[in-house]
Amino acid sequence: MYPAPFRYHRPASLEAAIGLLGKFGDEASIMAGGQSLIPMMKLRMGDACEVIDIGRLPDLSFVEIRDGMLCIGALSTHASIAASEAAARIPLVQEAGGGIADRQIRSMGTIGGGLSVADPSGCWPTSLRTLKTSVQVRGPAGARSIAIADFIQDSYVTTLQPGELVTEIRIPLPAANTGSAYVAFKRTAAAYPTVSCGMELVMDGQTCTSASIVLGAAGPMAVLCAAAEQALVGREVTETSLGEAAELIVAASDPPADARGSAAFKRAMLKTLVLEAGRRSLARSRGEQVKGGHRYA
Amino acid sequence: MRDATSRVVVDVTVNGLSYQREIEPRLLLVEFLREELGLTGTHIGCDTSYCGACTVLLNGKVVKSCTVLAVQADGNRVETVEGLESDGKLHPLQSTFSELHGLQCGYCTPGMLMAAKSLLDGNPSPSEDQIRKGIAGNTCRCTGYVNIVKAIDAAAQQMREE
Numbered sequence: 001m002y003p004a005p006f007r008y009h010r011p012a013s014l015e016a017a018i019g020l021l022g023k024f025g026d027e028a029s030i031m032a033g034g035q036s037l038i039p040m041m042k043l044r045m046g047d048a049c050e051v052i053d054i055g056r057l058p059d060l061s062f063v064e065i066r067d068g069m070l071c072i073g074a075l076s077t078h079a080s081i082a083a084s085e086a087a088a089r090i091p092l093v094q095e096a097g098g099g100i101a102d103r104q105i106r107s108m109g110t111i112g113g114g115l116s117v118a119d120p121s122g123c124w125p126t127s128l129r130t131l132k133t134s135v136q137v138r139g140p141a142g143a144r145s146i147a148i149a150d151f152i153q154d155s156y157v158t159t160l161q162p163g164e165l166v167t168e169i170r171i172p173l174p175a176a177n178t179g180s181a182y183v184a185f186k187r188t189a190a191a192y193p194t195v196s197c198g199m200e201l202v203m204d205g206q207t208c209t210s211a212s213i214v215l216g217a218a219g220p221m222a223v224l225c226a227a228a229e230q231a232l233v234g235r236e237v238t239e240t241s242l243g244e245a246a247e248l249i250v251a252a253s254d255p256p257a258d259a260r261g262s263a264a265f266k267r268a269m270l271k272t273l274v275l276e277a278g279r280r281s282l283a284r285s286r287g288e289q290v291k292g293g294h295r296y297a
Numbered sequence: 298m299r300d301a302t303s304r305v306v307v308d309v310t311v312n313g314l315s316y317q318r319e320i321e322p323r324l325l326l327v328e329f330l331r332e333e334l335g336l337t338g339t340h341i342g343c344d345t346s347y348c349g350a351c352t353v354l355l356n357g358k359v360v361k362s363c364t365v366l367a368v369q370a371d372g373n374r375v376e377t378v379e380g381l382e383s384d385g386k387l388h389p390l391q392s393t394f395s396e397l398h399g400l401q402c403g404y405c406t407p408g409m410l411m412a413a414k415s416l417l418d419g420n421p422s423p424s425e426d427q428i429r430k431g432i433a434g435n436t437c438r439c440t441g442y443v444n445i446v447k448a449i450d451a452a453a454q455q456m457r458e459e
C-alpha cells in the first residue's frame with residue numbers, strides 16, 4: 001500500500017518548521033515518528049500534501065530533571081522514555097512509554113506525536129492527564145505553556161493553533177510518599193488499549209491526602225470523577241475504598257461498544273484496572289518496587 | 298496541490314553498502330529494500346503495521362519497515378536479514394532457528410530474526426518472558442512460538458560463549 005503522492009520537507013530548525021507550517025497551512029502534515037501518520041496515509045485517510053518531517057530537529061529529544069520537573073522533549077521516543085532513569089522517578093510515565101504497542105513502534109513513535117494525536121485510547125493522553133502535566137508549544141506567535149486539561153479538547157482535537165508545534169512535556173516531580181501507576185488491558189501488543197487507568201496517590205501514613213484517577217478509552221475523552229477521588233481522600237486506601245472509587249468513576253464513564261469489546265465488558269475491565277492501579281500506586285507510595293506492565297488478553 | 302512528480306534523492310547504507318536512489322517520498326522503506334535494491338528477504342505480511350514480517354534495524358533500532366518512509370532512512374544505516382550471515386557463515390540465530398525448528402513456512406522468519414537480533418544486541422541473556430515480550434510485535438501463524446523462543450534462547454547462549 002502506498003500513500004498518495006506528497007511533497008516532502010525536512011526543515012533544519014524549529015523556526016524553519018514553523019515557517020513551513022505557516023506557508024502551507026491546511027495542506028501541511030507534521031511527521032514526527034510517523035507511527036500514526038504513515039498508517040493513516042497508507043489508508044488514504046486525511047490529505048497529507050506537504051509532509052513536514054520534524055523527526056530530526058535538533059534538541060527536542062531528551063528526558064531530564066530540571067527545576068524540580070521531569071522534562072521530556074517532544075521528539076523523545078516511547079522507547080527512550082521507558083529506558084530513562086529520569087522518567088523512572090515517575091513510574092506512571094515509564095509504564096506508559098514501555099507499554100505502548102511493541103518494540104518496533106516504540107523505537108519510532110514519539111511522546112509529542114502520541115499526545116498530539118489525542119486518541120482517546122492513547123497511552124500518553126490518559127497517563128499524562130493523571131499528573132499536573134504542562135505542554136510547551138512553539139508557533140508563529142512564540143512559545144506558550146498549556147495545562148494538559150486544556151490541551152486536549154475532544155477526541156483527536158487539541159488546542160494547537162495553525163503553525164504550532166509541541167516542543168516539551170513538563171511534569172512536576174512527585175512529593176514524598178506519592179505513588180503512581182498506569183495500567184491498560186490490551187488484546188495484543190500491537191494494538192491500542194481496550195481500556196486503561198492512570199492513578200496517583202499521595203499518602204500521609206495510612207491516610208490518602210490526594211488522589212487522581214483517570215480512565216482511558218472509556219469515553220470520547222479522558223474520564224475523571226471528583227466523587228471517586230473523594231472516596232479515597234482522608235481515608236485509608238483499602239480494597240474497600242478502592243472498590244468504591246472504582247464503582248463511582250466507572251459509573252461516570254461511557255466506553256463505546258466496538259470490536260475491542262462490549263460496553264459491559266469494558267466497564268468490568270475498568271473496575272479491575274482501577275483496583276490494580278490503586279494497589280500499585282499505594283505500594284509505590286511506600287517506596288516498594290512494583291513491577292509494571294499491562295494485562296493482555 | 299498534489300504533485301506526483303516530486304522526487305527526492307536518498308542515500309541509505311544497507312548491510313554496510315551505500316545506495317543512492319532517486320525516489321518518490323511516499324516510497325516505504327520495505328518497498329525501497331525489495332523493489333529498488335532487490336533485497337527481497339524482508340517480507341511484507343500485513344502491510345498495516347501489525348505483523349512485524351517487515352522488521353529491520355534502522356540505526357540499530359528495531360522498526361517495521363512498512364511503517365517507515367524510505368526518506369526517513371536517508372543518511373542512515375539499515376540492517377536486513379541478508380546482512381545476518383558473514384563470510385558464508387550463518388548467524389547463531391539463523392543456525393538455531395534451523396536446528397530447533399523455529400520456523401515452518403518461514404514467512405515471519407526474517408522479521409523474527411531481526412527482532413531477535415535487536416533484542417540480543419541490547420540484552421545478551423534475556424529471560425523467557427523477556428524473549429516473548431521482545432518478539433511481541435511479530436506474528437507467527439505456524440509455530441505457536443515455542444520453538445522460536447527456544448531458538449532465540451539457544452542463540453543467546455551460543456553468542457555468550459563465543
Ligand SMILES: Cc1cc2nc3c(=O)[nH]c(=O)nc-3n(C[C@H](O)[C@H](O)[C@H](O)COP(=O)(O)OP(=O)(O)OC[C@H]3O[C@@H](n4cnc5c(N)ncnc54)[C@H](O)[C@@H]3O)c2cc1C
Pocket residue numbers: 029030031032033034035036037038039074075099100101102105108109110111112113114115116117121122123124160164165166167189190191192193345346347364
Ligand atoms: C501497530 C500500532 C500500535 C500502536 N499502539 C499504541 C498503543 O498501545 N498506545 C498508544 O498510545 N499508541 C499506540 N500507537 C500509536 C503510536 O504511539 C504513535 O507513535 C503515536 O500515536 C504518534 O507518534 P509519532 O511520533 O509516530 O507521530 P506521527 O505519526 O509522526 O504524527 C502524527 C500526528 O501527530 C501530530 N504531531 C506529531 N508530533 C507533533 C508535535 N511535536 N507537535 C504537534 N503535533 C505533532 C501531527 O498532527 C501528526 O500528523 C500504535 C501505533 C501502531 C502503528
Ligand code: FES
Pocket residue numbers: 340341342343344345346347348349350351352361362363364
Ligand atoms: S508488513 Fe509491516 S508490520 Fe506487517
Ligand code: FES
Pocket residue numbers: 399400401402403404405406436437438439440
Ligand atoms: S513460520 Fe509460518 S508464519 Fe511463522
